[in-house]
Amino acid sequence: MKKLLFICALSFSVLLLAACASNDESINTQTCNSGNVILTADFSAGRMDECKSLGNNEYLIQLKPENTPINSSPWYAFKIQAKQSAMIKITMIVKGDKHRYLPKVSQDGQNWKLQPHKINGKRLIMNIEASPNAIYIAGQEIIDNQYYIDWANKLISNDNIGLDVLGQSVQKRPIYKIESIGSGNEWLVILGRQHPPEVTGALALFPFVETLLADNDLAKQFRDKYNVLVIPNINPDGVFMGNWRHNANGLDLNRDWINFSQPETQHINNYLRSLVAKGEKIKFAVDFHSTQKDVFYTMPVNYGVEEPYFVKHWLGQLDKAMPNFRVLLQPGNTPNNGVSKQYFADHYNVHAITYEMGDESNRENIKIIAKNASTLLMRTMLSNTNHNKE
Numbered sequence: 001m002k003k004l005l006f007i008c009a010l011s012f013s014v015l016l017l018a019a020c021a022s023n024d025e026s027i028n029t030q031t032c033n034s035g036n037v038i039l040t041a042d043f044s045a046g047r048m049d050e051c052k053s054l055g056n057n058e059y060l061i062q063l064k065p066e067n068t069p070i071n072s073s074p075w076y077a078f079k080i081q082a083k084q085s086a087m088i089k090i091t092m093i094v095k096g097d098k099h100r101y102l103p104k105v106s107q108d109g110q111n112w113k114l115q116p117h118k119i120n121g122k123r124l125i126m127n128i129e130a131s132p133n134a135i136y137i138a139g140q141e142i143i144d145n146q147y148y149i150d151w152a153n154k155l156i157s158n159d160n161i162g163l164d165v166l167g168q169s170v171q172k173r174p175i176y177k178i179e180s181i182g183s184g185n186e187w188l189v190i191l192g193r194q195h196p197p198e199v200t201g202a203l204a205l206f207p208f209v210e211t212l213l214a215d216n217d218l219a220k221q222f223r224d225k226y227n228v229l230v231i232p233n234i235n236p237d238g239v240f241m242g243n244w245r246h247n248a249n250g251l252d253l254n255r256d257w258i259n260f261s262q263p264e265t266q267h268i269n270n271y272l273r274s275l276v277a278k279g280e281k282i283k284f285a286v287d288f289h290s291t292q293k294d295v296f297y298t299m300p301v302n303y304g305v306e307e308p309y310f311v312k313h314w315l316g317q318l319d320k321a322m323p324n325f326r327v328l329l330q331p332g333n334t335p336n337n338g339v340s341k342q343y344f345a346d347h348y349n350v351h352a353i354t355y356e357m358g359d360e361s362n363r364e365n366i367k368i369i370a371k372n373a374s375t376l377l378m379r380t381m382l383s384n385t386n387h388n389k390e
């Protein structure tokens with residue numbers, strides 16, 4: 001930190017000053033500079049590990065994980081700019097692994113489209129026009145820590161919805177909670193971004209939560225009966241560093257819901273336990289992630305949690321409501337593996353699901369599915385249906 005302050009004091013660079021202002025302690029400073037073209041990852045969530053200029057407007061980028069062993073999710077995000085426009089060729093390889101995320105391109109950091117490319121064995125190859133107008137290339141849309149704060153601030157403009165810091169990450173970044181308190185004592189818990197590159201999970205969480213917190217009769221009735229706790233960004237260090245999977249200590253947070261060795265999971269566990277100690281009840285939890293396809297990992301109906309058919313009834317309604325979307329339920333029970341879903345079942349005797357969206361799933365569909373799933377969850381939790389039988 002001292003070193004950073006020293007650099008801040010001396011620096012006139014806009015980028016460095018931005019980093020200082022946001023109090024970030026380390027930033028990925030990998031840069032390729034040909035004199036005309038600059039490739040850099042020195043921004044929040046940026047990552048390219050190693051960049052080599054090969055001459056002739058050709059660049060080789062190598063991606064590396066934060067530590068191993070690790071789930072195969074090579075993240076990258078970098079910016080390209082040139083003094084004078086030039087066609088450049090970028091080849092990306094992954095150390096000891098293969099590519100997972102197809103490259104997306106954006107000029108404003110908000111609107112993204114697929115970047116034309118070819119994959120040749122382990123090489124991902126792109127021809128791109130570098131120009132004075134910077135462009136971003138990334139494995140998915142860049143949704144950094146600031147994005148969550150801006151999003152949350154828009155949500156809390158109404159009535160009993162509050163935004164607070166639940167605790168701090170390993171590197172002392174805030175972990176935020178959004179809370180809606182009604183008149184009952186039962187809680188719906190929403191979690192997100194344990195795994196930094198799993199952006200399609202975030203793209204589902206946003207509309208899902210917006211639907212729960214909307215200003216309409218159904219949502220208001222729901223929030224009167226149920227309290228809602230949303231922790232949308234559990235791994236802000238990993239998000240900042242562009243990690244593939246882990247937190248700043250190199251651990252998978254979604255394997256830590258049994259040992260609670262990390263501050264990120266400790267804060268949530270302590271908070272939920274403090275609610276229960278006050279006589280409150282955890283009713284259901286949804287944890288947003290991404291994988292190769294759209295799938296809902298659930299607890300089996302015979303696992304022994306209360307209202308065993310609740311999730312089947314809810315997602316069965318979603319399947320009916322969306323004839324063009326196949327709702328895939330994958331029940332599973334993996335004792336002692338430390339995933340959040342299992343924690344909720346084992347500690348609170350209730351259902352929980354891992355809500356997974358496919359890496360390349362259509363973004364508009366992700367939104368529609370999330371809005372419908374959220375609306376139907378509220379209806380299911382408000383209805384008098386007996387969830388003890390099929």
Ligand SMILES: [Zn+2]
Nearest residue numbers: 195198289290
């Ligand atoms: Zn995940």
